[in-house]
Amino acid sequence: MADSKSKKGIGIVKARFDYTKKGWLLIDQLHNQNEDHLTVARALFATGNNQLTQLSAEVEMLSAKLDSLDDADSTHSFREYLQGKLQGTQEFATTIRSSLASDSAQIAYLESRIQRLAGFQQEMTSYMSEVARQIESQNQKLEFLRSPIAPNNLYSFLINRGPRIVLGAVFLVLIWILARWLVYRILTYTIKTKASEERAERVDTLNRAIRSGLTVVFTIFGAMALLSEFGIDISVLLGGAAVFSIAIAFGAQSLVKDYFSGFMILSENQYRVGNVLKINGISGMVEDISLRTTILRDLQGAAHFIPHGEITIVSNLTHLWSRVELNIGIAYKENVDQVMDVIMETAKKMREEPEYKWLITDDPEMLGVDDFADSAVVIKALVKTRPLKQWQVKRELLRRLKNRFDELGIEIPFPHRTVYHRDLTFVNPQSEKLNQTQGNEGSELP
Incomplete structure (x- = not known):
């Protein structure tokens, strides 16, 4: 509903923008035409002004020549010629002045019209900028409404897919709990040993390892189901994961070795949780076992994480007895x-x-x-x-x-040294000093 309203609002704003843009283009065209006319008018005005200047100079020259002529018969005809030419020049100058006045008025009109068009164009530009901002704002709002975190989409998702996701998660958790319980019961009934304590330790060890594996499997399965509910194509992810697994297989040989060695250790019951071991020169009690690592806790409280692939010889100090x-x-x-x-x-x-x-x-x-x-x-x-x-x-x-x-009265001796002398009548001072420094009980003479 909100999405359709936003689309309608954007359509109206875009129509206004297009209409304003057409008007702006028309005014821009008129502005350019008037500027061209103004350029022509200014050129004609400059040309007429130059001609008027030349004609004024010619009129002054002809007037000066008429004033210099006398009343002789020989100059009468020339005077008439100059007067006729002067009159024609003055009439042409008057025509040019009239044309210049008309051109000047035309130039003023064009300049005023260009200014008005420029004002209209500026107002329309501001209006178009405002409409463009409105369009951008509406587009951002529409993009937000189309995003998964939009309130309408979240509400629709919770209404349409929420119950299915919750039921699927609950069902998956129940299956996980049931699988762990079944594994524990199966291990309890299948593992048969004489000592109940040993049996409990072995069941606990295998239960820990299998439980961690089940947790990983159910976590991956739940993540894939959740991604599919969000509309993500799982087949693409699986194909990419297959290619990626092939790519890292060559670099994960030690990891594969760890898991394989861990499987052999658990299947052969070499040791279990609670045993005291000596692995690679490290002694301690087995605190936890997974398919990849064994955790030893020594007397100082330090936890040693030992990958199974690094184990070559295991000394189990508490195996069976x-x-x-x-x-x-x-x-x-x-x-x-x-x-x-x-x-x-x-x-x-x-x-x-x-x-x-x-x-x-x-x-x-x-x-x-x-x-x-x-x-x-x-x-x-x-x-x-x-x-x-x-x-x-x-x-x-x-x-x-x-x-x-x-x-x-049985003596538990401590280290001491007995010195025997060959000559019983003579005691060497050096030997006596040696007896005092090295013997814990003193010297004994036979």
Whole structure:
């Protein structure tokens, strides 16, 4: 309605402009003709004025000659000739004066007419400028009314297509929620593992990855549907996207590699959310996994975003189960068999407690003497635990072993050095000084 009114208003203004323009062109033509006539009149006036000047000079000359003649018979005929010529010249001069007066009046008339035409033309020019501004204003108003953000178009769009867009968006969101729920239920029923915690972690990992993929797919589909409702040809966009995808395919090989590696990691269950990993020299807990990246959170709280294409070797410290590796050093004077029995006894008692019975999944394993270090005999033992529980079990077991060793008087040595002298009756001052500076317990002489 508003669009038709604007078109009608523009038509009326344009008609007025065209009519005024025709009048302006007519006045301009008359102005040019009058200027031509004025130029001719001024040229005739100048020519007549020159002739009148010449005739006036000739009359003066003839009058002077008549005055110089005497009354002799020989000059009588010449006098009559000069008088006739003088009279003819005076009559012609009178005719020219009359013509000059007429030309002067014509020039004045033409000048006055040109001034009036110039005034009319200036007024019409101002009027045409005003009409042109009105036309421009009406065109801008019409363009605004034709734009999508115009109130009439917005109202029409909301009335005609608004409900369909809202229903489509609601339907799409419901499908997205239903798809996420179905994926979670399918993963819950299909993934079968012995440990419920491990099963929950794997379900959560796959659910995160698939959910992110579903979000991308539904977002693209919703955007395309919305663009089609706005009247944008999707086929053109799809064709351009196909060409663009081919163009960037050669430059996106690393991105494709990331997604393919991520798919293999998830399908092979190499790790999942909550596992502790070591990837490319970076250790941390898996905070999130997508098809392209893995996020590790280290002990300092830093988040490391690692593309899957950059992963070559993954060390999963909590895959299915974990293990505590005990390397306990005792003094050389201690009985290693007794110490190994104490270690096994302490570990078994700890496993029998209700708090740690669920954390320790198997009996402790004693490997025996592992190394003769500089100041200690190293005994190695292993304790199998649930995933992520090895550090908790290790800290508690070391605390108990320290207290048990203190009760039994088993020495946990610290680094020291023993110096032996060949001559028992002579003590070298340099050796004594060496004992004071390097030995933590002083020197021991055999």
